[in-house]
Amino acid sequence: MQHETATTRQFRFSQRQIDALPPHDHDSASAMAEYSDTEVVGLKLAVSKSGRKYFWHRYRFRRRKKVLKLGEYPSVSVTDARQMVHENKSMLARDLDPADERNKRRKVPTLAEFAAETYLPYAKLHKKSWKDDESKIRRDIGAMIGSIPINEITTRDVMQLHTAIGNRAAAGTANRYLALLSGMFSLAIKCDLLEKNPVKSVKKFKEADPRERYLSGDELGRFLVALNVEAGKTAANAIVMLLLTGLRRMELFSLRWTEVDLSRATIRLLHTKSGSGRTVVLNSSALNILQKIHQDAAPGCPWVFPAYRGDGHLVDVRKALARAMARANISDLRPHDLRRSFASLGINAGVDLYQIKDLLGHSSVAVTQRAYAHLQQNTLRSASEVVAKTVGAASSKASEPAILHLSDGPKVGTEKIGTP
Incomplete structure (x- = not known):
């Protein structure tokens, strides 16, 4: 009789045979009836008195008997259960306890x-x-x-x-x-949750060339005239200050009076994009605007540019910018373009890139050069002309006639010069 019981409790698991298994005997002292798969050693099926069925894996780890619940049938299929046991045996072969490894995985957050x-x-x-x-x-x-x-x-x-x-x-x-x-x-x-960064081998998309929109010439004049219609308003003041200082939008909008030194004409930014503080030197126009804002500031307000509602600071000037653009008949201008305009006006006036880098708060001159090197052409051409005039003056004083008359452009003297 014992031989028959052992035989009926061991068979090759299949959906048809498992579906046919009856609930465990209600009068039995054990809570579950356990069946063994003859195909994969260690795979068990437990049937409760209510008829629910669960897959288990019984194994030994370092001479200790252990059991690991795999899941409830039929949510976990026979094929899935066998695969889980194979994976567990692979861990055992590497001296890893499947139960411990599962616990580790369950502690890992999403x-x-x-x-x-x-x-x-x-x-x-x-x-x-x-x-x-x-x-x-x-x-x-x-x-x-x-x-x-x-x-x-x-x-x-x-x-x-x-x-x-x-x-x-x-x-x-x-x-x-x-x-x-x-x-x-x-x-x-x-935090020891990963060994490898899955982003490492993902290629970035090719990005468009840096935006080159900035104000200059007649367009700049029209813009300032249009903006002057709202002179004195918080948003208009902020827009002009973006143009006069080259500050990043939130560096300016979140500025506190404790960071402004009107007597020294400086701003001390405590929180910047690079993470370190820096001092901004104010020109006379920017200082004049800040002095007027300070005179009209509400007592106790910490913000240079307070929000229109609530007790926070200004966060957006796009509506005011759009109104000024419409009045000036210009388009495609964003708040950050005012920072670009500040830099471009300086470069075209002959300001050195290293000084522009410090004015903008860039981490290195390489960053400045990537963004604004194209604007240096006119400045470099002017510098080159200075050299050319010096050479031309020296040539005209020479005792021997020069082959090239530098002051008259690329005319040839007594002999023909080929193009290299």
Whole structure:
């Protein structure tokens, strides 16, 4: 009889046979009836008194008997259960306990959990733009891959998100998402949650050349006249100051009076894009505007440019900018273009790139050169003309007649000069 019981409890698992198994005997002292698969050693099926069925894996690890629940049938199929046992045996072969490895995996947070519990608190301390990160995570990253455990996110997952963003936004925007993910995964590596950054092998999209929109000449004059219609208003003051200082939008809008020294005509920015503070030297026009704003400022208000509502600071000038553009009959101008205009006006007036770099607060002159080198052509041509005039003056004083009459342009003297 015992032989028959052992035989009926061991068979090659199949859907048909498992479906046919009855619930465990209600009068039995045991809670479950256990069956063994003859194809994969260690795979068990437990049937409860209510008829529910569960797959288990029984194994030994370092001479100790252990059991690991695989899942409930039929949500977990016979094929799935056998595959799980094979994977567990592979871990056992490497002296790893499948139960311990599962516990480790279950302790790993999803990407959304990691962002909320670890990344964003870290970003708030180290990044001025952490709110932009929070917005990207909430709007897109969390929705697309936020539910995946962070150590299970693949390069393919990242590529799909990158492509999805690139299909609806500019290449630069998609690349900013990629940079954010890379930073998140780098932090996860430091937290021992990952060994490899899945962003590393994802190629960035080719971005368009840097925007070259800036005001100059007659257009600049028309713009200032149009803006003067709203002179004295907070938004108009801020727009003029962007043009006169070259500050980044939020560097100016979030400026506090404690950061302004009117007696020394300087601004001390405590929080900048690079993360370190810097001093901004004010020209006379910018200083004059700040003095007038200070005279009219509400007592106790900490902001140089307070918001129209609430107790915060100004955050947007696009409406005021659009009105000025309409009056001046100009188009395609953004707040950041005023910073570009400040730099271009300086460069075209002969200001050195190293000085422009300091005025703009760039981290290196290479950044300035990439953005504004094309504007140096007229300045360099003027400098070259100075050299040419010096050489021409020296040539006219020479005792021997010069082959080239430099003051008359590229005319040839007594012999013909070929083009190299």
